[in-house]
Amino acid sequence: MATSFATTHTISVGGMSFTPATLTVHPGDVINWVWADGTHTTTSTSVPTGAATWNSNINSSTTSFSYTPTVIGTYKYQCSFHAAMGMVGTITVVSAANVSTVNNTIGFNMYPNPAKSVLHLQLPDNKLPVTITMTDLRGVIVLHKVYSNVADAEVNLDGLNSGLYIVNAVQGNRVCQQQLSVFR
Ligand SMILES: [Cu+2]
Numbered sequence: 001m002a003t004s005f006a007t008t009h010t011i012s013v014g015g016m017s018f019t020p021a022t023l024t025v026h027p028g029d030v031i032n033w034v035w036a037d038g039t040h041t042t043t044s045t046s047v048p049t050g051a052a053t054w055n056s057n058i059n060s061s062t063t064s065f066s067y068t069p070t071v072i073g074t075y076k077y078q079c080s081f082h083a084a085m086g087m088v089g090t091i092t093v094v095s096a097a098n099v100s101t102v103n104n105t106i107g108f109n110m111y112p113n114p115a116k117s118v119l120h121l122q123l124p125d126n127k128l129p130v131t132i133t134m135t136d137l138r139g140v141i142v143l144h145k146v147y148s149n150v151a152d153a154e155v156n157l158d159g160l161n162s163g164l165y166i167v168n169a170v171q172g173n174r175v176c177q178q179q180l181s182v183f184r
Helices: none
Strands: 008-014 017-019 022-025 031-034 040-046 053-060 062-069 071-076 086-091 110-113 116-123 130-136 141-147 152-158 163-173 172-183
Touching: 008 022, 008 040, 031 053, 053 062, 116 163, 130 152, 141 152
Parallel strands: 008 031, 022 086
Antiparallel strands: 008 017, 031 062, 040 053, 040 071, 071 086, 110 116, 116 152, 130 141, 130 163, 163 172
8 A cells, every 4th residue: 555644543442452463564654552451551662673662551541652663573561450451462563655765864954943833844855745744743744845946945834732743754665754842
């Protein structure tokens, strides 16, 4: 399946299971665990070399957690309270047809960070269109734009609340992500 921008995958956390317990995604996709009932965690137990680990409660006060894998490979996780009862999951990250590998990054410069109303993205290749997608930490897409033939894309941030966002840039078969802080 070819994707040109990030997809959000929701995993329900309840009973004694993650649903779905196995998931195949692309780099840059957002995994969003959402509480259904009980007191649980989502806790990585093995991740590919170079990938970030994670550990979050999933309960009535922390009702969701997002993680964006950028490294291809197999990610295993568990609920720390109920792993022995089989509350485990696996995420497999495979390259998308047009996103060959995240190691082949665009390597864009992004400034300022934190940003208030305008974000500049400096791209090394101004001949290919670039797709900019911003998601909040819940994985909700808040901005999606395609820029053509620009070396410095100017992204208007008016309308975004203060907080942390993930800026995802896809150009040709290359992808890059950076975290952005927006303040009002
Ligand atoms: Cu649990």
